Amino acid sequence: MSGHSKWATIKHRKGLADAKRGKLFSKIAREITVAARNGGGDTASNPRLKTVIMTARSASMPNKNIENAIRKGTGESKDGVDYMESTYEGYGPYGVAILVNCLTDNKNRTVAEVKKVFSKNTGNLGEIGSVAWQFEKKGVIHIEKGSIEEDQILGIGLELPIEDVISEEEGYIIYTTIENFNEVYEQLKENKGKSFELAHAEISMIPKNTIEINKDQAEKLQSLIDQLDDLDDVTSISSNELVRG
Structure with missing residues (x-):
């Protein structure tokens, strides 16, 4: 067995998601809608939709919510917003690389919100390609x-x-x-x-590679990640920290 530990971070983020289950379901519903819009509502021929539904079920999202999101994506329900996918790249405190995936109906609003969170937490938003290669x-x-x-x-x-x-x-x-x-x-x-x-x-x-930080530094980084996760348009966050000590 090899690699780096992400279990503690995963558990922490899942705990926050459990505490804000309504917001979590809303974010997953957006992903389902976009997946169904782009590839159809049949999971047999749409692997992306199948994967998002797996995530929804692991979060205990009700089947009714899943079905409604699919109908919005396939056009069976006109009650929906045209979401666009966007990814933002930046560095948090201690040089930790961060990828932020979003689904939004207003990219100008979303980038402004993401940039504000980075700035408030001694991070900075980077150019396209500055982080994704990692x-x-x-x-x-x-x-x-x-x-x-x-x-x-x-x-x-x-x-x-x-x-x-x-x-x-x-x-x-x-x-x-x-x-x-x-x-x-x-x-x-x-x-x-x-x-x-x-x-x-x-x-x-x-x-692909990690940057080591200690537990005190991890708390500061986690504050940035939690604030990003709290934004309505953010669907997922990836970072490359390895916590030691």
Whole structure:
């Protein structure tokens, strides 16, 4: 097993999302609508839609909300906004690289809000391409520790097309290629035992290299990330910190 730990950060962000579930559902609904608009409402022929729905279900989003978002995207429901995708790149405190993905109906408003949060937290918004090269898109699946033994996880890593498995104190993180993500997720879901808990699954931008910071520095960085996440137009945030100590 190799790689860097993101479990604590993931758990923290998920905890915040749980506390603001209504806002979380609204953000996921936007992603579903855009995915359905661009690729149709059939998950069999629209892998992006299938992946977003997986994320929605892992967040316990009601099926009715999912179906309504799909109908908006396919045009069956006219009650919707024409969202545009945008990604902003910048550096937070201590030189940590940050990618901010958004869905917005007003890019001028969104970039102003994102820039303001960076500035308030000793960060700065960069040019297109200034940060993105440091990340690569991966499938990420989180499993709660205690629901499966480590040797079972290692066995899964040999049986399925998994790139890496990272063991942390509170859970396991499985990385896959984009192409293999759905297959791995479905196999894990199909073969899991009753106590085997898939905590979360998503497509995410994973850093190729990390920058080390301590726990005190991590708190300051987390404040920036939380403020970005609180913006209505922000759908996901990726960063390349590795917390030590």
